[in-house]
Amino acid sequence: MKIAIIGGGLAGLTAAAYLSENRELEGTVFERSPQLGGRAFTYQKSGFTLNYGAHAIYGIDRHTLHHMEEDLGLVFESKQVDKRKVVYAKKDHLTPAPLDFVNIMKTDVLTAMEKVRFVGEIAAIIGNVHHLKNYATLGDYLDQSHAAGDVKELWQHLVCSNFFITPSDARKVSGEVIAVYYHNLFLSSKPVNYILGSWATITDQLQDKIDHNEKWNIALKEPVETIVMENGKFILKTKNHEALVFDKVVIATPVQQAVKLLENTEWAVHLDPYKDNTSTEVMVYDLGFKEVVARPFHYISDMTNKMFISDVSATDYTVVPEGGQLLQGIAYLKDDFQDEEERKAYMDKKTENMEGLFDKYYPGWREAVEVKRVSKKAMVSSVKNISTNRLLPNRLPEVPFYFCGDGCVGKGELAERAFSSGRKVALKLLNQLIKPEQVTS
Ligand SMILES: Cc1cc2nc3c(=O)[nH]c(=O)nc-3n(C[C@H](O)[C@H](O)[C@H](O)COP(=O)(O)OP(=O)(O)OC[C@H]3O[C@@H](n4cnc5c(N)ncnc54)[C@H](O)[C@@H]3O)c2cc1C
Structure with a gap:
């Protein structure tokens, strides 16, 4: 059986790595860029290792990567962000982020009574009995909650930072999605870890697995342009080939690109419910210094301006030349602008706020910059996980x-959904190969 995988990001590489373990299958990964990794693409610049998207792993002990370690024999090390060095800034006042019991006791984001209430909320989430899961959105839950304003603000802020979205979008996330997410995270003994060596540590091993099977190819700079079906086979037209024939096709691209690829086909109509999904976009501001400029904390979240700075190298020391420092600033962005002028003014203000945050906590950074990368619109999540959007199922009838x-x-x-959906699709296909008569979809 011959399989085409369209897209060489985390999802496509995961699916291909699992499938290439089976000696009866052959296949090709088509990637339109000159390199693999997609939004987890990693590159070197002046001795610094930069990621297009960050490589923080939330709840690594309960993460899909844990299964991939066992299934595929992946080898990687990770290091936990020091929870005592994670702070929130509220109107210029710094306080420990309430990430665990110790920090909750120390933080002054909440009063003593509010801390009791918040600990109760965490216990209910862990015990899977929190009412939040029954509400359509976080906003609906908060509107009827009798909690103090600070507790409500904290919920909103947690969702902002874990889902990379603005407060108004945080209120639109489904109560059930949040309850499941924090159930996992609060039960984790390792809430935020960095994979040492960045995403390349994972993507290089996935690529090696695929390369190891001579029946599999990776085709770079080879976008798939059209797909047609003839006599039960799929004919792919790519940039360099008129007609390549496959038995199965896995589409591992952002949903918007899947919709585009299938437009003008008989299948387009079935993707209609997913074509207006909105994505999550952020501004990213990476700064590399030869020497440490300042290290007052390892992560600061500015509750007022809705942006954060991670001192990535404080946790992952492999991404800098010896003694160097790598900071990554991220600002959540709203996406409903009247016109281009309003959007530009908003982005200029965000840049000014971000640079102001660096000025405040890393004075002298401007003179020390060795490497700088600013991306004003990076797509963190191709489908913002709010109740008005719909994640694309792994299979659609018809x-x-x-x-x-x-x-x-x-x-x-985020990346966990790319890994987990890639793994799920591969296991479905493998199951179908082993027991073809039992599989209907
Ligand atoms: C700034 C930023 C910070 C982030 N931080 C984190 C974080 O800390 N933790 C975390 O878990 N996640 C994080 N993420 C999210 C994570 O990077 C993504 O979830 C993940 O990389 C998505 O992988 P994917 O395979 O689903 O999609 P993609 O990476 O988009 O891969 C899809 C691939 O398909 C290719 N393609 C598209 N169309 C075609 C075609 N027609 N033919 C051939 N190829 C095609 C594209 O070129 C691309 O390589 C962050 C992302 C960003 C941008």
């Missing part, structure tokens, strides 16, 4: 393809 990626149904958020 559509003969498999779908995976961070905008598809899967466990977790």
Whole structure:
């Protein structure tokens, strides 16, 4: 059986790595860029290792990567962000982020009574009995909650930072999605970890697995342009080939690109419910210094301006030359602008706020910059996980393809959903290969 995987990001590489373990299958990963990794693409610049998207792993002990370690024999090390060095800034006042019991006791984001209430909320989430899961959205839950304003603000802020979205979007996230997410995270003994060596540590091993099977190819700079079905086979037209024939096709691209690829086909209509999904976009501001400029904390979240700075190298020392420092600033962005002028003014203000945050806590950074990368619009999640959007199922009735990626149904958020949906699709296909007569979808 010959399988085409369209997209060489985390999801496509995961699916291909699992499938290439089976000696009866052959296949090709098509990637339109000159390199693999997609939004987890890693590159070197002046001795610094930069990621297009950050490589923080939330709840690594309960994460899909844990299964991939066992299933595929992946080898990687990770290091936990020091919880005592994670702070919130509220109107210029710094306080420990209430990430665990010790920090909750120390923080002054909450009063003593509010701390009792918040600990009760965490216990209910862990015990899976929190009412939040029964509400359509966080906003609906908060509107009827008798909690103090600070507790409500904290809930909103937690969701902002874990889902990379603005407060108004945080209120639109489904109560059930939040309850499941924090159930996992609060039960984790390792809430935020960095994979040492960045995403390349994972993507290089996935690529090696695929390369190891001579029946599999990776085709770079080879976008798939059209797919047609003839006599039960799929004919792919790519940039360099008129007609390549496959038995199965996995589409591992952002949902928007899957919709585009299938437009003008008989299947387009089935993707209609997913075509107006909105994505999550952020501004990213990476700064590399040869020497440490300042290290007052390892992560600061500015509750007022809705942005944060991670001192990535304080946790992952492999991403800098010896003695160096790598900071990453991220600002959540709203996306409803009247016109281009309003959008530009908003972005200029965000840049000014971000640079102001660096000025405040890393004075002298401007003179020390060795490497700088600013991306004003990076897509963190192809489908913002709010109640008005719909994640794309891995299979759709009437559509003969498999779908995976961070905008598809899967466990977790962000990269975890890319890994988990890639793994799920591959296991479905493998199951079908082993027991073809039992599989209907
Ligand atoms: C700034 C930023 C910070 C982030 N921080 C974190 C974090 O800390 N933790 C975390 O877990 N996640 C984080 N993420 C999210 C994470 O990077 C993504 O969830 C993940 O990389 C998505 O992988 P994917 O395979 O689903 O999609 P993609 O990476 O988009 O891969 C899809 C691939 O398909 C290719 N493609 C598209 N169309 C075609 C075609 N027609 N033919 C061939 N190829 C095609 C694309 O070129 C791309 O390589 C962050 C992302 C960003 C941008």
